[in-house]
Amino acid sequence: MKSDLEQAKTLLKENNYTCVLCKDGQTYTSTERGVKPLLKWVESGQDFKGFSVADRIVGKAAALLYVLLGVHTVFAEVMSEDGTYTLARHGITPLCDTSVKEIRNRTNTGMCPMEEVVKGIAKPLDGFSAIRNKITAMKLFR
Numbered sequence: 001m002k003s004d005l006e007q008a009k010t011l012l013k014e015n016n017y018t019c020v021l022c023k024d025g026q027t028y029t030s031t032e033r034g035v036k037p038l039l040k041w042v043e044s045g046q047d048f049k050g051f052s053v054a055d056r057i058v059g060k061a062a063a064l065l066y067v068l069l070g071v072h073t074v075f076a077e078v079m080s081e082d083g084t085y086t087l088a089r090h091g092i093t094p095l096c097d098t099s100v101k102e103i104r105n106r107t108n109t110g111m112c113p114m115e116e117v118v119k120g121i122a123k124p125l126d127g128f129s130a131i132r133n134k135i136t137a138m139k140l141f142r
Helices: 004-014 036-044 060-069 081-089 113-117 124-137
Strands: 021-025 028-029 052-058 072-081 093-100
Touching: 004 052, 004 072, 021 036, 021 072, 028 036, 028 052, 028 072, 036 124, 052 060, 052 124, 060 081, 060 113, 060 124, 072 081, 081 093, 093 124
Parallel strands: 052 072, 072 093
Antiparallel strands: 021 028, 021 052
């Protein structure tokens, strides 16, 4: 039988998911890009404590949201140095295929806007508020 993390990684690689959360046979998936699915899960109030995560890209913004979700382990195909640090600082095991200095925007012309908005933020709830406000301002989330 596969571990929760192995199951999440398999589902991520074999499907068109952007992130997968697994624990004891429970699975949550999303095909939405960016941090939108994480925001929705945080806002749902659902308990994700102890879940293992497989994600395509994790920077500091996503890491702060995963802290709020209370997950146990986060694997990312690509993870930023700040994402790794943030997860580890909060007792979450960070794992990745590729570590990068920063997460870039989709046109690779600068830093990802979600990363920029949390650059000086250490507290997960402050990060959540900043991310939510930025997404609302960008009209990406309704």
